[in-house]
Amino acid sequence: APKAAASAGAAAPVSGGVGVQVGAYSSNATAEAGWSSLAARHSAILSGVKHRVVQGTADIGTVYRLQAVAGDSASANALCGKLKAAGISCQVK
Secondary structure (H helix, E strand, O other), X not given: OOOOOOOOOOOOOOOOOEEEEEEEEXXXXXXXXXXHHHHHHOHHHHOOOEEEEXXXXXXXXXXXXXXXXXXXXXXXXXXXXXXXXXXXXXXXX
């Protein structure tokens, strides 16, 4: 049986804002784990930054896109620039 996507203590999904995609995963659970790992390794950049997982379709099937969320496009571009400088691939969505 598929694992539940959100636990009782999970935060509500972030809506609005501009997404900075930092990864794509095969499940919501692995995307959430990816965020936990990324945020821990790069806390200087990602401290206080919210995230969301967006389900989508690619040529390989269903994907779960992990996005850091910025307030506007200028902030999103600045965040992506900091992430790239730290060696993390990203793109503003």
